[in-house]
Amino acid sequence: MCKSQWCAGGGVDGMKDVTSVSKITQELLNAGYSFEDVTKIWGGNLxxxxxxxxxxxxxYRA
Incomplete structure (x- = not known):
């Protein structure tokens, strides 16, 4: 049983499951994004x- 939002591709066309996430990372790098930018995209900013x-x-704690 998968408890991740990526189990069924996360609602992204062409993604079957979490194993496809690395393909997104590679494509971002191929497109010219820096490793730092990709890190931000995957959660650094959050x-x-x-x-x-x-x-x-x-x-502001009372």
Whole structure:
């Protein structure tokens, strides 16, 4: 039983399951995106935002 949103391709045309994710990464690199850009696409920005939210929460904690 798969508990990932990617089990059935995540709703992306042409993706059958999570094993296709590496193909997206490779195509981004082939298209000229830097490794740093790809890292941001796959979650770096989300993690940065979550750290900022946590920091903001700490400043307003009662």
């Amino acid at each position: 993690m940065r935002v979550m750290r900022e939210v946590e920091a903001f929460k700490e400043t």
